[in-house]
Amino acid sequence: MTYIVKPKLHHPSLPKNELGLTRRDYEGRVSTLCAGCGHDSISAAIIQSAWELGIEPHRLAKMSGIGCSSKTPDYFLGQSHGFNSVHGRMPSVLTGANLANRDLIYLGVSGDGDSASIGLGQFAHSIRRGVNMAYIVENNGVYGLTKGQFSATSDKGSKSKKGLENTENGIDLVALALQLGATYVGRSFSGDKEQLVPLIKGAMSHHGPAFIDVISPCVAFNNHAGSTKSFDYVREHNEAVNRLDVILGRTPITTSYAPGEVREVTQHDGSTLRLRKLHDDYDPTNKISAANYLQERHAQGEIVTGLLYVDPEATDLHDRLETTAKPLNRLSAAELTPGAAALAKINASLR
Amino acid sequence: MTYIVKPKLHHPSLPKNELGLTRRDYEGRVSTLCAGCGHDSISAAIIQSAWELGIEPHRLAKMSGIGCSSKTPDYFLGQSHGFNSVHGRMPSVLTGANLANRDLIYLGVSGDGDSASIGLGQFAHSIRRGVNMAYIVENNGVYGLTKGQFSATSDKGSKSKKGLENTENGIDLVALALQLGATYVGRSFSGDKEQLVPLIKGAMSHHGPAFIDVISPCVAFNNHAGSTKSFDYVREHNEAVNRLDVILGRTPITTSYAPGEVREVTQHDGSTLRLRKLHDDYDPTNKISAANYLQERHAQGEIVTGLLYVDPEATDLHDRLETTAKPLNRLSAAELTPGAAALAKINASLR
Amino acid sequence: MPDTLSDGTRTEASASRPAPLVAVNDFVVKFANVNGSGSASANGLFAKAIIRMGVPVAARNIFPSNIQGLPTWYEVRVSGAGHLGRRGGVDLAVPLNPQTWDDDVKEISPGGYLFYDSTKPLPVSKFRDDIHVIGVPLTAICNEAYKLPRERQLFKNICYVGALSWLINIDPPVIELLLHEEFASKPKLIPANLAAFNLGRDWAKRQLNPIGLQLQTSDAVGNRIFVEGNAAAALGAVYGGATVCAWYPITPSTSLAEGFTSYCEELRTDADGSANYAIVQCEDEIASIGVVVGAGWNGARAFTCTSGPGISLMNEFIGLSYFAEIPAVIFDVQRGGPSTGMPTRTQQSDLLLAAYASHGDTKHVMLLPADPGECFTMGAQAFDLSDRLQTIVFVMLDLDIGMQEWLVEPFQWDDAKQIDRGKVMTTEQLETGEFFGRYTDVDDDGIPFRTYPGTHPTKGAYFTRGTSRNRMAGYSEKGVDYQDNMERLLKKFHTAATLVPGPVLRQAAEKTRIGAIYFGSTAPAMHEALETLEAQGHHIDALRVRAFPFNQEVYDFITAHDEICVVEQNRDAQLRSLLMIEGGINPARLTSILHYDGTPITARFLIDAIGNRLDALKATRQVTTKADKQ
Amino acid sequence: MPDTLSDGTRTEASASRPAPLVAVNDFVVKFANVNGSGSASANGLFAKAIIRMGVPVAARNIFPSNIQGLPTWYEVRVSGAGHLGRRGGVDLAVPLNPQTWDDDVKEISPGGYLFYDSTKPLPVSKFRDDIHVIGVPLTAICNEAYKLPRERQLFKNICYVGALSWLINIDPPVIELLLHEEFASKPKLIPANLAAFNLGRDWAKRQLNPIGLQLQTSDAVGNRIFVEGNAAAALGAVYGGATVCAWYPITPSTSLAEGFTSYCEELRTDADGSANYAIVQCEDEIASIGVVVGAGWNGARAFTCTSGPGISLMNEFIGLSYFAEIPAVIFDVQRGGPSTGMPTRTQQSDLLLAAYASHGDTKHVMLLPADPGECFTMGAQAFDLSDRLQTIVFVMLDLDIGMQEWLVEPFQWDDAKQIDRGKVMTTEQLETGEFFGRYTDVDDDGIPFRTYPGTHPTKGAYFTRGTSRNRMAGYSEKGVDYQDNMERLLKKFHTAATLVPGPVLRQAAEKTRIGAIYFGSTAPAMHEALETLEAQGHHIDALRVRAFPFNQEVYDFITAHDEICVVEQNRDAQLRSLLMIEGGINPARLTSILHYDGTPITARFLIDAIGNRLDALKATRQVTTKADKQ
Ligand SMILES: Cc1ncc(C[n+]2csc(CCOP(=O)(O)OP(=O)(O)O)c2C)c(N)n1
Ligand SMILES: Cc1ncc(C[n+]2csc(CCOP(=O)(O)OP(=O)(O)O)c2C)c(N)n1
Ligand code: SF4
């Protein structure tokens, strides 16, 4: 696979971010996942991303469903409120939280069973509804917490640890997210932090439904030969279409690139997504051609990764509902209750 | 829109089919739907299809969810068992019925609310599981039975009867069905019986998950100007890619066509799908290019209809499960109960 | 007598024919129509006109689960005495739907009246000789007056209102006024409708005499309003400060969400058009309650409205709300169950499910409004209770309350009233280092403190989960932590019993050891029945229960009586079960009076059922419209 | 005494130190490990060895909701007398997990034994001076013997079994035999494991004397089998003729579906490899029950297995099965609720939900197996009942029965037994024109006839719906049709009470007015408690309820006693509620004995709770491990 040069920001010699916080301030409780579980690497990438973006931990809410993946919000951002809800329903819970207070950043963490099996409906509808969120699926192709049954993203023909072959068509969440109107779509690999961190940063600074499918091997139940979600398999078939840097509005753009090599997309919040192309024919702002490209490569057995689609003009559910700027959970009784006079009018209209 | 020449088979001068049954024998109770409802035309097309195929009515099972559309199985094939189950769950109920007896034909009738809103998950999973069925969605873009709220297939920007504009992305069930592995995918219009009947016949004779999205205007709540599911709108934007004849194995092929104009696909059961091309660049056996074509035309505001995809090599859930040929609901106690001797062995293994 | 009856025929007196019913401001009129035929507005006009004459009316629309072509009925109970429940029986029938003619005619009380469209003569066999028949050739009259089929159809409805206005003495000026109000926006329609009205009235005036059922202007209505429970509950939610509504359409709850939407557009929209609320029509009920729970967790007041099938689907989330202690409000507008059941019929049959919804040991708070007036007050109060108790609160309406217009006292609101957000730690409290343990019972009432996300940079964050945890919200699988938490939840439930609205007592004229317990839409019929029973010498203290858990007054009432009739509109005596389970009441003292065929309970049914019970004080376990062997 | 304890130290007698416990074939050993460390198989070997010596054992695995790294325990109750419930207390503790050391040591009964890895010395403060400490340097021994870390870790487990075998007298030959059986496929592992076993045994033999807890070969086990309830239920489903299984993974039910799968592969596969069954792992529980209902409607015997959260999600379909009368079987392997609760703990807290699941008036059949033996018989019987009654049947297991291995009598099957498909019209019956009305009560038992789709070309087809209908399955919104149907369903439920398995009576030695009612996994602890109480002079007639609805014997038993203790493993006394609701029992006569902290109930808890209750016959409503104020 094509590894990416470590971008400057990652250099460990920067112990504090602009808020004066260190990475430690973004950590959570000690993980209880299996040693080597891909999910723990994603937690680390989330910590890195939030730290680099200088997010105030308490201004972010962590939502999840049920599963090993859904346990992880307890293992990062300990100063953020977290909600480990019920299986497959994180999207609706996140939607409600977002409606209550549009000012926080909403990070949804889920698993492939949680989002593609029981939760497929909510996954799809939260995206088409345009909820402003960073939705990450930690995709290992199995139900980890219930000990390794195939999930809906497990590829047809992939073998279980017991040697059973999956006979059902695997669901490609990236293809569905595109189809359903996600305005920021990426795919990555838990083993590729350099690619993953900028993708998460971009998703967190995106205004609209941002979805990232992160292949995250389950070392306990799905990391054997014959599995299409094992570390080895993913490394061999990983095909990155671009590499991303997220540049916050404030940071000046220094490095210069050969023309054509770089594509810049400025988002609502002023942040800039700088994409270094790895495939000339790939345009991450053209949804239809992107979808087509993904299907063709998928048919070739490739796992296409990178920032696959972004719509810089994205809007969110609040824009569509024309919700007031002030968070709904902060409206005062005066703003909420029309009062006795208005009620008298209503009474009159009912006689 | 491009109207299709009435195929011979439709000629009313044939009062009885090979079983000696007339259309009347395929009718059901009197419809209680609104006069002019698109759904009633689909019921008529189903009656016509079953009659033309010479299906024994009692060898077909009618399954549905809840809604005006889901009421319709009561209005056709009165000699078939029918099951009007619960809202959005027809696919699982049909799957179970199919597992119990692989010898019947399963016709699933649903609505856009039933399949794309509450039922999206079951719609998706029944298709990826490969259930052998003819799945018809009577798509009017609204919840008819609950008086006209937008459904999930209602297009962004489409106007409600009260003038409200839909702000959510509409779900394209055809695109999803392709994505999820349906092996027979069509789209049609309740107002175009000539196109619809052969599509339904093809679906009923297909071995695998066959899906047809039938746009079926709701005259009570969604047939006004500004709606993208009204009779007028659909007529104007209907873009047929091909026209289909279904030829049963037995029937000899008589008429001759100019080379290239016709494409023939022979299915498992020996039936032949004869497709007359209306677009040279459209290949209904190439899933990826088909999907791409649909997306492009959809972006142009066109409603692409016809037989959009078919895989003649399709397999079904029973093939994957290697179920015995005899219907499970007919296995005898002897075939089901291993007996005391086998039990003694098991006991021994547990000491 | 001719072998068919036709125009204006008045059937002459016969041995068997009882004298015509005679009554002033006290009778029942029932219209039978086909749905989608436009009769609804005409029937509404009829009812509203009587109210405008100052005479109390209870109007009930009985409709099918269908959009067009099936039977509907509209029952207008006229009661100068102000009885707003169903009485039972029909004094004047207006059957305009051939499909249901036979049943409609059968229902008429002996001596009652049959008003019908006599355009084409009907065989005598279609009538009864113990009733009084009034034929008016509605179709003929309208076909003569109008060309367009649509017009003929529509105006026929106003036309029969005109004829009836003459027969029972409705003030024409009142009709004129109502038409002006209704068509204020399309004034062209006013004269047209008025003409149709007079068409019928004049024909009747020429051919017929007024009947024995007469209206007389009165002041019994006072300043009461005429409103549906769903609209009232929606308005209650607005006044209660609800900001997030997530819902999925289902009869009979749909109009509650739609009502909330229009009230918000009107009352909660800023000048610049921005909305101080968010309403999402979700993909299903599970998503709806999920959104509500998410919003409640994040400090907004949120609700969903649904009916039985929705409650069934919400079970898992209801358990999460209970166990993770997240405020949420559900309006359950009950319909006929089980399963899809009778979507357009009324019942009180979700009580048991709602009370103990979800797996494991759970108990939930329910409010039981009896009319649209209480839908408004409880609709607002539910949000205070839910925030205070940090748990789900059900408001249990039914189709009869939710979708029928009731005559109730005007809504009232005290501008001094404060919203109670319950126990929420502020930034200041956290800053000053006040103790915060998410699941710690600091006040010995079982209710812990919570924090809203985003309150403080370094304090007050906690992790919410549906799994067992300790008092500090840390994950724990220890039995002691689990049990400690479950006992606190039980204590909280007992606290709830002290906060919910208490029962309403209706004392008998004389001291008695006999009591009755009832709730919800049963109230008006029950009150009428109690009056009659009292007159018959049956003295009964009656208690209207308004919430679950039951507060002490309910148990005291039971202890204070030997024999208690529990009146419910369900098959399985669900309220009785709740009284036994929670109160440890001896079932032998609780007699069930059950009515559950989907039609609203009537005073006459109650008078019979309770009367019989009391006459023969046998210990039968249950009495229903038909014997029931449970 | 030294300030740290190390290898083989035997703490010498001290004033405060009670004499070492002495017992033969009657003690409790508890291992504490870390999950995923491979201790499970070693602990299993330990238990199995004792059984092979002919001494009855009850082994319980207490594990976390996690895959690797959290605490697990394995409790081995050795009982020559054959008591297979938990006794309570620990006589010999083997705490090998530092995370839980303190709690593990605290649990040891005074005079009991502590066996630990003494490789690195521990401060005295970590011990107690009222117990007897045995240190074995397990790590040191294995590090010396093995190079690879993995080997050192794995063999350490067998190594402590070796040491223990010397201390409590386990036959080495038995171990050898078991290792040969276990590693029959990989014989290389046999000597390796044997060596590790002897490594521990020899060290102990050199340094230590056997302790007071001793094993003696016996024949008390007889030909009993050692099996999990989930496997037994799965086998029951195979013998019951189930052909369709639709499921979704959830602890603790997963192994039931997996067991059904492997039994079917073994017993239901034709020579040509074709399957006489169909198993679908669905996308969720709603789809699972949907598949089951669809298959049941179409004449196959179908089931799903799940736990609390799944039941909550299935509520809507359960109501459809009840109202449309479609056979379906649900195995509910109960865990700690509410919500996600305690997924790896046991409870009996889904009773109330299952009994009345779904909105509207519903009542469902439940079977209540008490051990794997009944899981097999009831697992098969459920399908006959479900077909006969044409409704959903629940089989209520719990984690303690489902996921623990129990010693039970061998499974038995009578090859003469016929499958009862219930009332199904055949092609012949239809052909000969026999009357068929889908919802007509032809036999006055409330059970109508049905037809399978595809049976007859022109007769017997009907339309199934969850909406109200008449006796001929035609759509109807008429109140009389609805009520007629609901009353028949109630009658059918009463019929069910005559078909379900009756209760099992355990009479006291002397005539008594005191009774106890219990069910499910409580049985073995209850039996032990009853013996002890009897010895203490408390005579109690005990009735084990095996099904809902309750049949007459249950009510007769209650009437025959004045004071009845109802023993349950839930907080809210759910069985008691069902007895009150269905039987009209006066709650004052039913005292709840409740244990619900997620651990299996123990004999000692029951002896205390019931004993106290009887000693002071006060009318306290409930007794729990901690006072509970309900
Ligand atoms: C309603 C419900 N059904 C089933 C379960 C059991 N369960 C817990 S986690 C899980 C699957 C998790 O798989 P995935 O989302 O892929 O997460 P992973 O463990 O693989 O990271 C299941 C089925 C549950 N908790 N709730
Ligand atoms: C669980 C549940 N929720 C809601 C409803 C109410 N309901 C009945 S039909 C329907 C929508 C039907 O829409 P669609 O499937 O598009 O059918 P149409 O009437 O438009 O043909 C809804 C929401 C229900 N019956 N069950
Ligand atoms: S089981 Fe799999 S997914 Fe779960 S923690 Fe272990 S490795 Fe990770």
Ligand code: SF4
């Ligand atoms: S409401 Fe709409 S969908 Fe329903 S029957 Fe009428 S026209 Fe058809």
Ligand SMILES: [Mg+2]
């Ligand atoms: Mg997974």
Ligand SMILES: [Mg+2]
């Ligand atoms: Mg629709």
